[in-house]
Amino acid sequence: MEKMLIHGGKRLAGEVVIGGAKNSTVALIPAAILSRTPVVLDGVPHIQDVYNLMSILGEMNVKSDFTGNILKIDPTAIVKTDLPDGKIKSLRASYYFMGAMLGRFGHAVIGMPGGDDIGPRPIDQHVNGFEALGAHVIDHNGLIEINAPKEGLHGARIFLDMASVGATINIILAAVTAKGQTVIENAAKEPEIIDLATYLNNMGATIRGAGTETIRISGVEQLAAHNAHTIIPDRIEAGTYLSLAAAMGEGIMVRNVITEHLDAFLAKLEEMGVTMEVGEDSIFVYPSGELKMVQVKTNTYPGLATDLQQPLTPLMLTAHGEGRIIDTIYPKRTRHVPELVKMGADIHVENDQIIIHHSPDLHGADVVAEEIRGGACLMVAGLMASGDTVISKVDNILRGYDRVVMKLKALGADVELLDLP
Numbered sequence: 001m002e003k004m005l006i007h008g009g010k011r012l013a014g015e016v017v018i019g020g021a022k023n024s025t026v027a028l029i030p031a032a033i034l035s036r037t038p039v040v041l042d043g044v045p046h047i048q049d050v051y052n053l054m055s056i057l058g059e060m061n062v063k064s065d066f067t068g069n070i071l072k073i074d075p076t077a078i079v080k081t082d083l084p085d086g087k088i089k090s091l092r093a094s095y096y097f098m099g100a101m102l103g104r105f106g107h108a109v110i111g112m113p114g115g116d117d118i119g120p121r122p123i124d125q126h127v128n129g130f131e132a133l134g135a136h137v138i139d140h141n142g143l144i145e146i147n148a149p150k151e152g153l154h155g156a157r158i159f160l161d162m163a164s165v166g167a168t169i170n171i172i173l174a175a176v177t178a179k180g181q182t183v184i185e186n187a188a189k190e191p192e193i194i195d196l197a198t199y200l201n202n203m204g205a206t207i208r209g210a211g212t213e214t215i216r217i218s219g220v221e222q223l224a225a226h227n228a229h230t231i232i233p234d235r236i237e238a239g240t241y242l243s244l245a246a247a248m249g250e251g252i253m254v255r256n257v258i259t260e261h262l263d264a265f266l267a268k269l270e271e272m273g274v275t276m277e278v279g280e281d282s283i284f285v286y287p288s289g290e291l292k293m294v295q296v297k298t299n300t301y302p303g304l305a306t307d308l309q310q311p312l313t314p315l316m317l318t319a320h321g322e323g324r325i326i327d328t329i330y331p332k333r334t335r336h337v338p339e340l341v342k343m344g345a346d347i348h349v350e351n352d353q354i355i356i357h358h359s360p361d362l363h364g365a366d367v368v369a370e371e372i373r374g375g376a377c378l379m380v381a382g383l384m385a386s387g388d389t390v391i392s393k394v395d396n397i398l399r400g401y402d403r404v405v406m407k408l409k410a411l412g413a414d415v416e417l418l419d420l421p
């Protein structure tokens with residue numbers, strides 16, 4: 001079992017280049033099966049989720065080749081295949097094969113996805129969307145079978161109960177080749193949705209309004225990719241390094257960012273007193289002086305992302321006063337809290353609110369990364385702490401952080417992956 005060993009307490013400096021967005025990539029790869037021609041993705045992050053999706057593609061006789069940052073996917077010999085278990089369970093985004101297979105074959109049999117254990121993650125909005133398009137959905141005890149009617153899917157007006165990223169993407173994937181117009185109201189507005197729409201539109205889809213709460217899709221016969229698509233930078237990876245830079249940096253340049261995607265997060269860092277120079281596609285973080293405690297409430301985009309509340313937490317531990325984090329998207333996303341306590345943090349959970357006090361003396365400990373961002377939080381805390389931190393279940397970090405050990409080492413961190421029992 002791989003674990004991450006961190007000899008903490010070292011000041012860091014230099015630059016880090018952010019990879020392509022995990023949450024775009026994991027939608028773009030399943031979406032590739034809608035194309036009748038080979039697909040090329042550029043800026044693909046080296047993360048376990050990508051390797052697992054490639055393995056799922058292989059089960060459908062879709063060949064893929066990942067060299068450098070380029071992923072080539074050839075769906076021309078695709079075979080309609082049921083995907084009941086195996087790698088499907090290794091990540092959340094495998095549920096995008098529901099919409100993509102439905103769009104391509106009018107039929108999908110997919111096991112319920114895996115992904116982070118961060119509280120309840122139902123897929124009722126995805127199912128309601130498929131049904132509105134005319135599909136028949138049967139849940140065979142966690143094995144989801146979806147069938148389009150004989151005449152194919154038809155456009156529909158769909159109002160989401162909540163602005164779900166996954167449901168918005170899955171409905172787009174199914175609707176791009178449905179007959180007629182689909183309108184998704186209360187759609188998610190995350191940048192990854194715009195990235196997906198750009199990619200599909202370049203294949204011949206007609207999707208308008210991505211990035212707003214009303215998305216209109218006019219169905220087309222079929223899609224075919226003709227150009228490579230460059231994936232947007234990962235705003236969550238960027239936020240994680242910004243938090244680390246503010247906590248331990250002697251001057252760190254974070255490159256390849258779309259700074260607008262980080263507006264809410266940057267505003268929070270500024271409120272804390274972090275000094276930054278925000279360029280066109282980079283952010284330089286100066287060494288921090290005394291920081292001010294802040295109150296944090298996560299929200300859907302453009303609000304502060306739930307995926308950034310945990311990476312921000314170690315930085316908040318350096319500030320004076322009492323801070324609170326309310327995660328309105330995943331209120332139970334608190335599994336990192338007892339692990340931080342093992343490291344000497346003054347932090348606890350009260351009625352789903354995370355309460356934080358100044359904790360200047362973090363020390364290394366054996367901790368568990370129960371999920372990706374909780375893991376990222378412990379990684380940042382481990383780099384700040386004195387002594388050694390050993391993080392187990394590190395695969396949860398590696399499934400979403402591009403070449404993280406290499407990037408941290410380049411900043412001067414003393415970190416390695418070890419095969420430990």
Ligand SMILES: CC(=O)N[C@H]1[C@@H](OP(=O)(O)OP(=O)(O)OC[C@H]2O[C@@H](n3ccc(=O)[nH]c3=O)[C@H](O)[C@@H]2O)O[C@H](CO)[C@@H](O)[C@@H]1O
Nearest residue numbers: 023093120121122123124125126162164165166167306329
């Ligand atoms: C692969 C990917 O892109 N993952 C991201 C995606 O997850 P994911 O797409 O799973 O998250 P959603 O936006 O769908 O979930 C938002 C909220 O809606 C609820 N909900 C969602 C769907 C549904 O059918 N019913 C329902 O009740 C969820 O439980 C959650 O409370 O968006 C989350 C919220 O920004 C991020 O934390 C994840 O990193």
Ligand SMILES: C=C(OP(=O)(O)O)C(=O)O
Nearest residue numbers: 092093115116307372373
């Ligand atoms: C929750 C996350 O991922 P997933 O939806 O893939 O589990 C995340 O990236 O923070």
